[in-house]
Amino acid sequence: xxxxxxxxxxxxxxxxxxxxxxxxxxxxxxxxxxxxxxxxxxxxxxxxxxxxxxxxxxxxxxxxxxxxxxxxxxxxxxxxxxxxxxxxxxxxxxxxxxxxxxxxxxxxxxxxxxxxxxxxxxxxxxxxxxxxxxxxxxxxxxxxxxxxxxxxx
Amino acid sequence: xxxxxxxxxxxxxxxxxxxxxxxxxxxxxxxxxxxxxxxxxxxxxxxxxxxxxxxxxxxxxxxxxxxxxxxxxxxxxxxxxxxxxxxxxxxxxxxxxxxxxxxxxxxxxxxxxxxxxxx
Numbered sequence: 001x002x003x004x005x006x007x008x009x010x011x012x013x014x015x016x017x018x019x020x021x022x023x024x025x026x027x028x029x030x031x032x033x034x035x036x037x038x039x040x041x042x043x044x045x046x047x048x049x050x051x052x053x054x055x056x057x058x059x060x061x062x063x064x065x066x067x068x069x070x071x072x073x074x075x076x077x078x079x080x081x082x083x084x085x086x087x088x089x090x091x092x093x094x095x096x097x098x099x100x101x102x103x104x105x106x107x108x109x110x111x112x113x114x115x116x117x118x119x120x121x122x123x124x125x126x127x128x129x130x131x132x133x134x135x136x137x138x139x140x141x142x143x144x145x146x147x148x149x150x151x152x153x
Numbered sequence: 154x155x156x157x158x159x160x161x162x163x164x165x166x167x168x169x170x171x172x173x174x175x176x177x178x179x180x181x182x183x184x185x186x187x188x189x190x191x192x193x194x195x196x197x198x199x200x201x202x203x204x205x206x207x208x209x210x211x212x213x214x215x216x217x218x219x220x221x222x223x224x225x226x227x228x229x230x231x232x233x234x235x236x237x238x239x240x241x242x243x244x245x246x247x248x249x250x251x252x253x254x255x256x257x258x259x260x261x262x263x264x265x266x267x268x269x270x271x272x
Contacts, residue, residue: 014260033257
């Protein structure tokens with residue numbers, strides 16, 4: 001039931017852990033795979049260190065011309081070949097986060113864990129709707145999981 | 154994906170859920186409706202504090218108040234939680250597609266590397 005509050009994806013890639021790490025941290029590699037279907041990544045700026053900024057542009061070709069979306073964020077945890085945590089928010093080109101009119105938070109957090117395993121590298125990616133330093137975020141998974149179970153019963 | 158009304162509603166829902174007291178209130182209400190007085194007891198909170206939390210949950214559409222003038226019991230409305238679930242499944246698809254592409258790209262890179270070693 002964990003997928004109700006966060007996206008968790010686990011996969012084993014047949015490549016060494018250093019190589020998989022560079023897929024997330026080297027813009028030239030990142031651009032090659034990150035775009036979802038039909039999207040390209042014309043800009044990927046990554047200052048991969050705690051507190052460092054990241055800025056990503058996704059571009060989609062539409063009948064009305066290319067549509068560009070900008071995402072900005074900050075690296076929270078950088079542990080080479082092991083763990084990467086960063087925030088992500090929709091923004092304008094200058095990196096100003098688009099404030100929802102409601103005043104709510106538009107920031108999400110991506111956690112990537114790498115582990116060397118037989119035959120390659122296990123990647124566990126967790127994308128949560130709120131950054132882990134938000135007030136009350138601790139215990140979020142557990143509490144929500146329990147709540148979801150109660151609702152389902 | 155430009156911000157939509159749905160996105161805005163999700164932000165409000167997430168903001169409301171980003172508080173352990175409010176999640177506990179929801180867990181309590183999942184077991185049945187309760188008045189503000191009844192809710193205040195297990196949380197060791199003063200009425201104004203609990204009222205404030207309930208107001209946030211109400212604005213997020215997670216709690217509805219009864220019309221009975223004197224007690225106005227609180228009840229859980231699970232609809233926004235279902236939207237949260239949709240948020241997750243939407244992102245799941247995007248990430249699955251990305252991981253497929255990552256897989257393909259890693260295979261390609263390693264093939265190139267092997268080719269270079271041979272030549």
